[in-house]
Each structure stands twice: as C-alpha cells, then as structure tokens.
Amino acid sequence: MSDAGESITGPRRATRARRLMVMAVPAIAVGIGSALMLWVLDLVSGGLQNVLWEFLPGAFGFGPDNPFWVFGVLTLTGAAVGAAVRYLPGHGGPDSAVGELDAEPPKLIALPSLAIAVVLGLAGGVSLGPENPIIGINSALAVALLARFAAGVPPKLAAVFAMAATIGALFGTPVAAALVLTGAVGAIKGEGALWDKLFLPLAAAASGAITTKLLGAHAMTFTLPPVGELDVVDALVGTGIAIGAALIVIVGAMLLPIVHRAFHALGNPLLFTTLGGALLGVLAVIGGPMTMFKGLNETGALLADPGAYSVGQLALFAGVKLLALVIAAAAGFRGGRVFPIVFIGVALGLLAAALFPGTPLALAVACAVLGATLVATHDGWIALFLGVVLVGDIHVLPMLCVIVLPVWLVVTASPELIARPADETPAT
Template sequence: MSETTTASPGIRTLLLMSVPAILIGVGSAVVLRLLDLVSDELMHFIWDYVPGLFGASEETPWWIFLVLTLTGAAVGAIVWLVPGHGGPDSATTELGGTPPKLGAVPTILLVSILGLAGGVSLGPENPTIAVNSALAVAVFGRLSIKIPPALLAMLAISGTIGALFGTPVAAALVFTGMVGATALPGSLWDKLFLPLAAAGAGSVTMLLLGGESISFTLEPMGAIQPVYLLQGFLVAAVSAVLGVIAAFVFPYIHRVFHALRNPIIFTTIGGMILGVLGIIGGPITLFKGLQQTGELLENPGAYDAGQLALFTGVKLVALLIAASAGFRGGRIFPAVFIGTAFGLLAYALFPGIPISLAVACGVMGITLAATKDGWIGIFVGIALCGDITVLPLLCLIILPVWLIVTKAPELTVHPAEPEATAPAKPVKPAKA
C-alpha cells in the first residue's frame, strides 16, 4: 500500500540524518561500556580484594551487610548534597522520558557506578539512557537546530537499548510501538530508519568493545506438543502475577522510604535492608542480575526447588527496595533474573516442561508486567533460551498473559504519587 497520509522523507534527508544517528549510537555504547568497566573494576576491588584484608570473602554475611549499607549511605549523601543530586529518581522514570540537565550527568554516573559495584539490585539502563540523552541533546542540539531535541533523545535511547541487548532488534521492537505517536513523517520503516541506525551502531560498538551479551543457549525444546501451550501459559501467568503484585506495592514502599525526607537516611536504611536480603539469598541475588542469570543457566541442575524459590523471592523484594529507596538504576535486568529463577523453579517442579520453554515463559511473564511491552517480553524470552522453536508458542501464550497485565499498574511510580524527596536542608533537587 502506498503512503497517502504523510509524505515520506527524501533519501538525502535520511542519509544526512543517519550520520548523527550513527554517532549517537556509537557514543551511547561507549558511555555504557565505560560505565560497565569502571563499575566492574570497583566491584572486584570491593568484593574480591578488600574483604581478604579482613579475613572475609564476598559470601561473608557481615561484609555483605557492611558494603550495602555503606553504598546506601554514599548514594544518599550524593543525592542529598552534591549538585545534580543523582538526576531524577529512577523509580519515576521509564526507558524514555525527558533528558535531565547536563549538570546532573556527573552525579548520575557516580551514583550508578556505586550502585552497580556495591551490589544493588538494579541495572544500568535508566541512568545510562538519561546520561546519553542529555549528552546527545547538549552536543547535537548545538551543532544543528534542525534536529529536534525529542528526536535526539529517541536516538540516544535507541543506541543505548541496542548496546544493552547487543542487538538492534530490541530497539526496533520497542520503537515499533513508539514511533507511531511521533511527528516523524513517512511509513513505519521511514520512522524506524534513524532509531535503527543508532541502535545498530550501538550494538556493533558494544560488541566490538567486548560488552556483555544477554544471549544464552539451553537444551532445545524439540517438537512442539499441545500440552506445552498450557504449561507455558501457567509459567508465564504466574510470573506475570508476581510482576503485577510487585507493581501494586511499589508506590507504597516508595512512599514509606521517601516519607523519611532526607536521602541519606532512607537510602542508608535501604542499603541495610538490601544487605540483610543479600545475606539471606547469597551473592547470586546481588548486583544487576545479568551475570548471575548466566550462572543460573550454565548449570541449572545445581540448584534445587527451594533455592530457586528463595532466589526468586529475595531478588523480587531486593528490586522493590532498591528502586524505592533512592538508588539509581533500571528494573529490566533484575526482572530477567527473577524470571529466569522462576522458570527454572517451574522446570524443577514439573520436569515434563522443556527447560527452554520454562525459562522463556518465566522471563516473558515478569518482563511483560514490568515493561508493558509485549515485544520486549518475547524478545528477552527468546534471547535467554536461545531456542527459536519456542517463538510460535510465546506468540500465542503472550495473548492471555497480556490480559492479566494490561490493566494492572506499571512498575513505575508516577508523578501523581507522593514522592516526598525534598532534602532536609534547602537544596533543590534536580529536575527530570
């Protein structure tokens, strides 16, 4: 069908605009990779080197509690006292949104590094997108007034998502639903052209720089059987319900913490609670969750049903506490760990279900509840199990599961919710 409602952009326009799109994609990946490298080095120092000086290890309970508590205190002090204040509260932001002011970028990076290295159960996606969006608008907004800030932010989001997942497909799927509401002219692929260029550049750059991959390989499902639809639905539905419950209580937990007013108080208390949870669940329930997801999938038979249930519950609570207590970070990677642990729990309890289907459905269910994006749910589920034969089943299973989550609250604290984030002293918080 021909495009009759809106004229498509010319080839010359797309080619010219693809240059900043690719540059933003490359820059977004570089920022993410530098954030990963710095936080990884600090993590190894904190968890591998320093505890040995005191006769402890990363599994020593008092060390886990101490590190998380001090991380909370450090993050709270920065949010309270340092100009920029760590940027917007990650609990109130999604993958998109208005870029923060450039002055907030240093503290966003600082609190993100501390959280990632200190074992906080949040991922790098929200802070990295905020930083990359702010940098893209600041740099390219000054070079050319012909590029709208909203488009620059979209390209930064695309580049960051491409770098996070190691493939531009994830960004393309996310923006399929978003570009329809934009003012970009032309057909769907005209609208996706620039975001896909940024995402592709971000993905390739991240892979060239040796970044982590979200792709794993499990035992293939084999021939499809009718009972797999029922089994997969049950796993995905229960996983989605866990996400819905988390989304329901999220604003209340956030409100309790922020009622304490001073960031150094409620973030330190949050760190203490995370320390207790880390002692209960062990080191595998700490950090953003991607590497720990790999540990689960490399040897799924090493954990019994009780351990997997513990991992699922502890990580879910840790995610809610970390996101509510003022730490900066995203919720997708911890949700992926939760879904993986729950999928393996289903496989341990019901061995008749293929492990690839169980993991894919476990991840898809809670990711769908957390993001309200079916494409991301399907994509992450397939990426985790590495079995393309699961795809047709997921496309059917997701339909009734979507009915469970579509009217449920989002895993985000909206501006209408009481936030009570003002510091004790008259220090103005950063605006989103």
C-alpha cells in the same frame, strides 16, 4: 493521473531518502558515543566492584560472602548514594523508580551525580540495572551536543537516537531497540512509512550494538536444550507458567509505590537510602551472592547449570531478588528494573521446570521471563524478545506469540513496576 502521481511521488521519495542519509550521520555518531558511555560506566563500576568484593575482603582475610562484610558494604553503599543524591549538584537526577526508559532527559548539571550514584549502586551489589540512568545520561548529552553541532536534529529525535543506541548497546543487538521503539516512532507525526521513521533510530541502535561488540562486551545470549516439538499441553503449561510469573511480579508492582512512599516519608535521601542499603544487606545475607547486583552474570550462572539448584533455592532466589528490587527502587537508588526482572523470570522458569519435569526447560524459562517482563514493562515486544534471546531457541517464538495473548489480559489491568509520584496519584 498515474503519471502525475508518479512525478510528484518520485521526487518526494528521493528527497526523503537524501534526508535519511544525511541524518544517519548524527544518528550513527550518537550510537557510537552512547555505547562508549555505557562501556565507561561498566568499566568504572566493574573496577570498583572488584575492589569492594575481591581485593578488600582478601586483604582482610575473609571471603566476599562474609555476612558482616555483605551487610556493611550494602549499608555504606546506601549511605554513599544517599549523600550523592542529597548534596551533589543535580541531586542524582530524577528518581529512577518513577521514570520509564523513555522519560525526559535529566538536566546536564545532574549528570555527574547521576553517574556517581549509578556506579556506586552497580558496584555495591544493589539489585538494579544500568538501563534507566545510562539512557538518561546519553539522551541528555545527545540533545545538548546535537543542538550545538547538528541543529537540524530536533531534540526529541536526538533523545530517541540515544535511547535506541543505548538499548542496542545494552543487549548487543539493534533488534531490541527496533521492537521497543516501533510504537513510539509509529506515533510520530509526519510523512513516511513506519520504516522511514525507524531508519534513523535503527542506525543509532546498530552502531551502538556494533561498538559494544568491538569493545568486547558480552551480549545477553544463552543456550538451553532445544524445545523440540511442542503441543497443546505445552501451550497450556507454558501459559500457566507465564501467568504465574506475572502474578508474582504483580505483587512486587503493588508493593513498590507503598514502599516508595514509606521510604520518602523520611525526607532526607541520606536517611532513607542508607536504610534501604541496610535492608538490602539483610536480604543479601539471606539470599546469598546470587541475589545481588544487576542480575546479568547471575542469570548466566543459573542457566549455565540449571540442575545445580534445588526447588527451595530457586524459590528463595526469586523471592529475595523481587524484594531487593522493590527496596532498591523505592529507597532512592538509581537504576533500571529490566535486568533484575530477567533474573527473577529465569529463576521462576527453572523452578517451574523442576516442579513440572515434563516441561521443556527452554519453554519454562522463556514463558516465565515473558510473564515477568510483561508486568515490568507493559511491552509485549520486549517481553517476546527477552523470552527468545535468553533461551537461544527461535522455535519457542511461535508458542510465545500465542501465550502472550492470555498473559496480556492479566497484565493489562495490573500496575506497572513503577512508583507513581504523589502528585500523579489518580483522584478517587
């Protein structure tokens, strides 16, 4: 029996290995292409950002933090994004506020207007990241191009390639993609172990991450003082910090559908996105430049000199950024929620470390990011990954693996940071 089993299993394994090797070619191609698309989007939005926030203010003789300039640019950004969504073909693709990272790819006709909307938002200082739109753009292109040049790749798998590649490029490592996709690929029907199913998405993610590094992009990695030896007290304090951060973001998650309905009741994107831009301008004047843009550079600024900010400033940063995130997502801007949430988690972690001086700084930040991200994504893997990578200390991982359990009990019954469309509202 064992010999017969081996004679059947061996050829099947060899066939599966050959298929993986063949399919790795389009996976790697999608990885490279996805990273290049992200790089182009960052390059264009970064260039426009320099014009809006450095060249033009300098030409007019005042600083980029001038309140009238901040309010004006964000209001006009809202009007420009609203006009793109209202009048351009495809209407800016799907509303980012109601979509997740693995949402259906947008139609090809929507890609130009979606790209314009996200570039304007990133450059104009809107508190959203690029992740949802760029995953949508890359997924749509991957499905269309592989259907033409590699018809053997199923459309759903092509979309998974693009998602994995873009996540790998965004974070500069395939680890995040592996964690995020573990559940998704595990549910895919068919033969093979989990790692057989992860092989191709990881090939796409690795090629995306490598391409990003070759292009000179910065990875989301920071360094804080090592945590040292942690004890039960640290576990209790860390759990409290994580739950506290989660509860704060849950307030935002509860507000988002309400604010989304209020904005969209106006009917015309040109109206409600312009209004959203004006409100973001007011918040930016209150919170300052630190609460603008997607939050990655601002997160680096916070972690580069954690002692430079008072308790009041950190509380202001977190509160204003959360409100800005809710308004930006609800008002029709195109963008993702992960990068702003990371900034909020870091600000809350630094706030907790200031309020409880004996708490290791890296543990406080990691726990707050864990709690905030867990609400935003309802994904424990990405929350653990971000908690560790942001502080640059693997020694916090065992503690986070314990702390995530009680936090998940709080989060699992809470709403996600997503606006449910009217036709998906649960029946009462």
